[in-house]
Amino acid sequence: MTLGESLGVALVGLDGQLVRVEVDIADGLPGYVLLGLPDAALTESRDRVRSALVNSSENWPNRKVTVSLSPAWLPKSGSSFDLPIAIALLAAQSVIPEERSAQTLYLGELSLDGHIRGVRGVLPSLISAHKQGITTAVVPEANAVEAQLMREMKIIPMGHLRDLLRWLRLGQRAENEELQYSSPPDEKIFDFADVAGQERARVAAEVAAVGGHHLLLIGPPGAGKTMIAQRLPGILPALSRDEALEVTAIHSIAGGLSNRSPLASSPPFVAPHHSATRVAMVGGGSHVIKPGACSLAHRGVLFIDEAPECGIGVLDSLRQPLESGSITIARAIGNVTYPARFLLVLAANPCPCGKFSGRGRNCICSSHQVRRYLGKLSGPLMDRIDLRVQVDPLSRVELMASDLGESSEKIRARVIAARKVAAERFKNEEWSLNSHIPSRALRTTYQPERVAMNFLHTELDREHITARGLHKIIRTAWSLADLSGHARPTLADTEQAFLLREGLAS
Amino acid sequence: MALTNRPKSGNRTLGNFGESAVADFLSRRGSVIVDRNWRIKEGEIDIVAELPDGKISFVEVKTRSSKSFGHPLESITNEKAHRLQRLALAWLAMHQSLGREYQIDCAAVLVSLDGSFTVEYRENVL
Numbered sequence: 001m002t003l004g005e006s007l008g009v010a011l012v013g014l015d016g017q018l019v020r021v022e023v024d025i026a027d028g029l030p031g032y033v034l035l036g037l038p039d040a041a042l043t044e045s046r047d048r049v050r051s052a053l054v055n056s057s058e059n060w061p062n063r064k065v066t067v068s069l070s071p072a073w074l075p076k077s078g079s080s081f082d083l084p085i086a087i088a089l090l091a092a093q094s095v096i097p098e099e100r101s102a103q104t105l106y107l108g109e110l111s112l113d114g115h116i117r118g119v120r121g122v123l124p125s126l127i128s129a130h131k132q133g134i135t136t137a138v139v140p141e142a143n144a145v146e147a148q149l150m151r152e153m154k155i156i157p158m159g160h161l162r163d164l165l166r167w168l169r170l171g172q173r174a175e176n177e178e179l180q181y182s183s184p185p186d187e188k189i190f191d192f193a194d195v196a197g198q199e200r201a202r203v204a205a206e207v208a209a210v211g212g213h214h215l216l217l218i219g220p221p222g223a224g225k226t227m228i229a230q231r232l233p234g235i236l237p238a239l240s241r242d243e244a245l246e247v248t249a250i251h252s253i254a255g256g257l258s259n260r261s262p263l264a265s266s267p268p269f270v271a272p273h274h275s276a277t278r279v280a281m282v283g284g285g286s287h288v289i290k291p292g293a294c295s296l297a298h299r300g301v302l303f304i305d306e307a308p309e310c311g312i313g314v315l316d317s318l319r320q321p322l323e324s325g326s327i328t329i330a331r332a333i334g335n336v337t338y339p340a341r342f343l344l345v346l347a348a349n350p351c352p353c354g355k356f357s358g359r360g361r362n363c364i365c366s367s368h369q370v371r372r373y374l375g376k377l378s379g380p381l382m383d384r385i386d387l388r389v390q391v392d393p394l395s396r397v398e399l400m401a402s403d404l405g406e407s408s409e410k411i412r413a414r415v416i417a418a419r420k421v422a423a424e425r426f427k428n429e430e431w432s433l434n435s436h437i438p439s440r441a442l443r444t445t446y447q448p449e450r451v452a453m454n455f456l457h458t459e460l461d462r463e464h465i466t467a468r469g470l471h472k473i474i475r476t477a478w479s480l481a482d483l484s485g486h487a488r489p490t491l492a493d494t495e496q497a498f499l500l501r502e503g504l505a506s
Numbered sequence: 507m508a509l510t511n512r513p514k515s516g517n518r519t520l521g522n523f524g525e526s527a528v529a530d531f532l533s534r535r536g537s538v539i540v541d542r543n544w545r546i547k548e549g550e551i552d553i554v555a556e557l558p559d560g561k562i563s564f565v566e567v568k569t570r571s572s573k574s575f576g577h578p579l580e581s582i583t584n585e586k587a588h589r590l591q592r593l594a595l596a597w598l599a600m601h602q603s604l605g606r607e608y609q610i611d612c613a614a615v616l617v618s619l620d621g622s623f624t625v626e627y628r629e630n631v632l
Contacts, residue, residue: 028631029587029612030580062577 002026004091004098007105007134008069008084009125010076013289013336014249016121016128018105020070021081023088028064036069039077039287045110048079049086052110056161061093075333077287079109080119083138086110086161087168096168105129105137114161118142123262124249126150138164146252146262149245189234189266193407194227197398201228204389204500206411209235210418211434211479214322214344214384216307216377219391221354225347228391229303232345233267234408236300237416243299246339250298254291268300270342274309278317282327282340289329289336294321297342307346308376315381318344322384346385348377357392386435386472387500418482434478439471448477448489455494465502473497524569524615524623525552531613531625537563544597551593562608563629564594569615578614579628587632 002025009016019036032046050060067085069076084106090096107125108116122143127150129137136154139147144157158164192202201217205228208215215232217225239247244265251260251268260268272280272293279285283292294302307315321327321340328337350356351370356363363370382388419433426432429441437446447453456473459465465473476497477489486493529539532555540562541554553565566586568578575581590610598604614626 027628029582029584029628030577031584062579 002092004088004093005102006084006087006091007103007129008081009105009107009129010069010074011078011121011124011128011253012074012334013338014124014253016125017071017074018129018132018134019074019076019081019084021084021088022068022070023085023092024066024068025061025089025092026064026066030062030064032065032067034067034069036072037075038069038081039075041079042076042081045079045082045085048082048110048112049089051112052082052114052161053086053089055112056114056165058090058095058161058165059093061089065089075287078119078121079117080107080121080125082110083108083116083161083164087164090165096165103134103136105134107137107143108140108158110161116140116158116161116164120255121253122146123149123245123252126153126155127245127249129153146248149248149262189408190227190231191408192231192235192411193404195224195231195405196401197394197405198224198228198391200500201225201389201391202405202411204387205232206235206415206483207476207479207500208232208343208345208387209411209415210482211386211422211475212343213386213435213476213479214346216346216348216382216385216388217391218348218350218374218388220357220393221349223357223391223393225391226303226305229271229301229305229345229347230269231408232301232303232343233269235412235415236267236343237412237419238265239267239299247299250291250295250338254296268297269303270297270300271303271305274304274306275311276314277311278314281314282317282321283329283336283338284331286331287333289331289333291338292327294318294327294340294342295338298339300342301345302342303345303347305347307348308373310376315346315377316379319380319384322381344385346377348374350374357390383468383472386476388503389500390503414483418479421482421485422478434475434482437475437478442471442474446474446478448474448481448494449491452477452489452491452494455491456498459498465498469501473501476500520569520571520617521567523617524613525567527569527615527623527625528565528567528613528627529553529555531627532563532565541597546593546596548596549589549593551590551597554597560607562594562598562603562606563611564590564597564608565611565613566590567613567615569617571617571619573616578616579612579626582612582631591632 005020005022008019008021010019034043053060087106091098107119107122109119111117118140122139123146126137126147130153138156138158141157141159147155204215207213217228219225247268248262270293281292281294283290283295325341326337327340328335351363351365351373353363353365356365356370422434423432431437456470460470477494480493480496481489533539536558537555539555544551544554551564552567555563557563568581570578594608594610609630610632611629612631615623617623
């Protein structure tokens with residue numbers, strides 16, 4: 001038997017394609033040919049696999065080795081094919097039993113001494129393989145926690161090639177190799193109790209959490225904009241299992257699981273620096289298309305501090321995901337669609353020097369500069385932001401108050417209750433959040449009370465709001481109504497929604 | 507195979523030892539050694555043999571006294587293999603044998619300290 005095969009997975013975005021790794025060992029001069037559009041990291045696998053095999057006391061065939069990764073047309077990248085290549089090589093030499101190796105998925109990079117190293121994208125690979133009928137997978141020990149989320153499969157974490165081969169040959173495993181289902185970590189959340197004062201911003205954050213409304217915070221440095229944004233994930237409902245799986249899969253592809261537990265069920269909080277490029281924001285790359293900040297913030301909060309300092313086009317690149325909840329990235333190697341349904345929180349100083357607020361006594365900017373600064377945010381992006389709140393510097397009284405603010409736990413309980421009301425109302429609709437109600441439905445089924453509509457129509461006639469603004473206000477009003485237990489937005493709800501959106505315009 | 511006269515030192519002697527070993531090996535299998543160390547400007551053919559089936563075999567012999575520098579045959583790169591092919595054609599041309607069937611073979615001889623050695627013979631490597 002000089003033919004051996006095993007299974008690996010090639011990822012394109014979140015979608016994995018099963019890759020059959022075939023190895024043929026033929027007579028002839030010693031040589032190694034790798035077929036199937038490998039990238040640089042994969043081409044280097046030859047030397048890793050060779051050293052790993054030799055250092056695990058296995059034989060390297062000094063003959064002509066041909067490795068084929070099929071389907072051949074699909075470009076493949078990364079080091080996760082080291083392990084399936086090694087297994088197929090050994091199967092071709094008939095030194096491991098065929099039946100056990102052929103229908104098992106292998107993922108892992110090999111170190112020169114035979115250790116199996118962790119790789120990116122284990123969870124999405126497993127999900128795809130499972131969909132294609134694979135039931136058993138060998139994963140690197142380093143990725144075991146992430147892999148255990150895939151409960152529908154038999155997962156075998158392995159730390160060393162030698163252990164894996166012992167299992168393949170004898171069916172024996174050291175007892176510490178059994179998969180330990182670790183429980184989700186206690187997640188430390190930032191508590192709203194730490195925020196002193198800032199009543200309006202607190203309300204805005206709560207409304208944002210209820211209806212999924214995007215939020216803009218404007219205020220001088222040190223007023224607490226970042227504090228408030230950081231506390232937003234803590235008042236959002238925990239992710240369901242499917243949502244958490246989706247979020248972990250995206251983070252696994254980005255390779256950024258180090259600072260987020262794979263088992264975490266809290267909504268992610270992603271805060272790219274304002275110097276981020278468009279690719280960093282929406283995703284991209286030439287041979288591996290990686291998710292950007294907006295996909296990493298999927299089902300969580302995307303916070304951009306100093307938003308007016310962002311490069312031209314960076315903020316505007318968020319418009320498509322804001323609209324559709326996903327982002328499609330087109331590159332030479334293909335198109336990839338990542339989910340990107342996030343809550344956008346922008347923070348901005350009122351002017352370049354940051355002191356133009358309150359009475360603005362210390363501001364050194366010219367009026368032209370002030371106008372231009374916030375003008376960078378205007379246009380189609382601002383139109384999609386329902387809540388625009390001024391965060392003023394704390395007064396003496398607020399700072400001296402010894403009683404803490406309301407805790408995140410209490411706020412979250414209200415948010416969950418309000419979301420339940422909304423979910424009940426929308427149970428026959430395609431959407432579940434107030435911010436997603438389509439305009440057509442707002443004009444028919446989901447109108448506020450008549451007096452509230454009259455108020456809005458007057459404002460429209462006075463040209464204080466646009467038609468789109470009117471719809472945005474109604475959506476926010478629904479969230480306020482859900483919070484206060486009204487069956488339909490009242491005049492008070494609508495007026496408050498109006499203030500939360502237009503309060504800064506005056 | 508044990509041998510009393512293990513080469514003392516020097517790569518040249520080691521090489522000659524290996525080539526003789528392979529020539530012996532071929533003779534014992536019924537081949538006729540036609541030429542040894544045939545050399546022209548472009549290079550050298552270690553052994554030319556006529557196989558029992560009438561084919562001409564051109565053999566490149568690699569001899570090593572240890573495996574620590576990798577498998578002997580690994581040192582035959584693609585480029586070297588193709589030079590062997592050109593040399594083979596040149597040999598055939600000079601011996602009015604163009605058109606005869608031929609093949610390129612490689613042999614690896616591993617000599618150990620006690621003078622025993624193994625011959626690994628690969629036929630038709632191109």
